[in-house]
Amino acid sequence: MRQLRIISIALLAGLLQVSLLGALRVEGVVPNLVVVVVVCFTIWGSASEAMVTAIIAGLMMDVAGAGTFGLATSSLVLISLVSVMVRQLGVDGQILPIRIALVAGVSVLWSLLHVASIGLGAIALAATWRVMGLEIIINCLLVLLCTERIFRGPRTV
Amino acid sequence: MRNASQRRIMIIATVGFAVVIFGGLGRLGAVGSTVGVIFSPLARSLHSFGAGIASELGVVGSARNLASDNAKLRKENADLRSALASASAGSTELAAIRKELGLRELSGKRLVPADVISTQPDSYRSFITINRGSSDGLAPGMAVVVDGTLVGTVNQVSSLTSKVLVTTDPTFKVTGQVLAGGSGATGTVRGSIGGGLLMEKIPQDLKISVGDTVITSGLGGNIVKGYSLGTVQLVARADNGVFQSARLSTPVQIGRLQTVFVVAN
Numbered sequence: 001m002r003q004l005r006i007i008s009i010a011l012l013a014g015l016l017q018v019s020l021l022g023a024l025r026v027e028g029v030v031p032n033l034v035v036v037v038v039v040c041f042t043i044w045g046s047a048s049e050a051m052v053t054a055i056i057a058g059l060m061m062d063v064a065g066a067g068t069f070g071l072a073t074s075s076l077v078l079i080s081l082v083s084v085m086v087r088q089l090g091v092d093g094q095i096l097p098i099r100i101a102l103v104a105g106v107s108v109l110w111s112l113l114h115v116a117s118i119g120l121g122a123i124a125l126a127a128t129w130r131v132m133g134l135e136i137i138i139n140c141l142l143v144l145l146c147t148e149r150i151f152r153g154p155r156t157v
Numbered sequence: 158m159r160n161a162s163q164r165r166i167m168i169i170a171t172v173g174f175a176v177v178i179f180g181g182l183g184r185l186g187a188v189g190s191t192v193g194v195i196f197s198p199l200a201r202s203l204h205s206f207g208a209g210i211a212s213e214l215g216v217v218g219s220a221r222n223l224a225s226d227n228a229k230l231r232k233e234n235a236d237l238r239s240a241l242a243s244a245s246a247g248s249t250e251l252a253a254i255r256k257e258l259g260l261r262e263l264s265g266k267r268l269v270p271a272d273v274i275s276t277q278p279d280s281y282r283s284f285i286t287i288n289r290g291s292s293d294g295l296a297p298g299m300a301v302v303v304d305g306t307l308v309g310t311v312n313q314v315s316s317l318t319s320k321v322l323v324t325t326d327p328t329f330k331v332t333g334q335v336l337a338g339g340s341g342a343t344g345t346v347r348g349s350i351g352g353g354l355l356m357e358k359i360p361q362d363l364k365i366s367v368g369d370t371v372i373t374s375g376l377g378g379n380i381v382k383g384y385s386l387g388t389v390q391l392v393a394r395a396d397n398g399v400f401q402s403a404r405l406s407t408p409v410q411i412g413r414l415q416t417v418f419v420v421a422n
Contacts, residue, residue, distance in 0.1 A: 015196060015199065015200065015203070016203065017278045018200060018275045018276075018278045019199070019200040019201075019202075019203035019204045019207065019275050019276075020203040020204070020206060020207040021207070021278070022204065022207070022275060022276035022277060022278050022411075022412065023203075023204050023206075023207025023208045023210075023211055023276060023412040023413070024207045024210060024211055024412060025211070025280075025410075025411065025412040027351065027352075028280065028325075028350075028351040028352035028353075029280045029351065030277075030278060030279055030280045032279070032280075034278075046162070047162070047166050048162065048165045048166050048169055051166060051169045051170060051173070052169060054173070055169065055172070055173035055176070058173075059176060059177075059180075060192070060196075061278045061279070062177075062180060063180075063192055064200070064275045064277075064278060064286060065277050065278055065279065065282065065284060066277065066282070066284040066286075066312060066313055066320035066322070067277070067279075067281075067282045067284070069177070069180045070177035070178070070180055072278070072279070073173060073176070073177050074174070074177060077170060077173055077174075081170075111280075111281070114279055114280075114281040114282075115281060115350070117281075118281060118282070118327050118328065118350075119327075122327060122350060125349070125350065127349050127350050127351045127353075128350050128351075130351060131280050131281070131350050131351040135280055
């Protein structure tokens, strides 16, 4: 039952990301629900649940998008591993400011990986940093909507 | 317990990366198409819903500027009427010259309407997926337009769907020409992260002004001359430079696109 719930959440997050959120751009920036969901699974669920979500939602993004195939999946798997490592260091993501800081950190990682896939020269552009900053703010607002009740599961590494 | 958990994570990660490698090598074509067919009706509905919300929000946001927009549109209307009059005279003359020289007509293109199923799910690239593919005669490189404005070019084609590289993508490039002012300045127009277009490599001695319209020049590639790209928003000149550049505002907003037209041969 728990596995079915995780797969459903991952499919729903992926579907919303490629359709509704892709259309609801704020100043050209897409809210990244999938990143937020993966981080929430590492906080309230388990590492394997976060990774399954990362792979399912990441593959949906890769299939729907047309950039480098596998970039979304690889980035999300990396993000789930980083989040698990942070949790293993004893940082408790259940505290809201820490959760927001964690989402901000992984959003930077996501952005840098995607900008680097276009070309390292793009990192130097002011527009890139404006988009990155706005994306971090939007993702931090999104994490406020995610509650423990949705993601709670057995807390194992 | 801990070892079992770590082993599970390793297995999941290995399966994930194997799928990514297969996908990268193009071995997941059938799986990708099947997933696309299953999810496309729902994705299209959700995209239309999101695009509708984005349009409504845009209308509310622009209500404050109605008076200035109205004045600007009146001026643009007058300019367009004048341009239309001279273009009509020009086209009659051109038809006569073509007939004299025995040149074939440039027509023979057909427009294929297509619905947007989904958009690129991140902020750094600009692609849309449309519900027409090779079975409708689409091929990579074809121009995609809406209201006379270039939206992008067909990039990847499967039998039922196609992916369109939108003009605002940072890797998109096309040769543009400044329409107004009579200078006919040409330059390379490319997309930028976060939307908007940049026109570069415009010779410094040619005059361009804010508000000038930029169209496709027809030089290189499959895109014919005359599709609108945007209007000049900002001009950047350097005293010691060979070229000047300009920032263009484009009417193409990837989130609001619902129906587009592919210019098929």
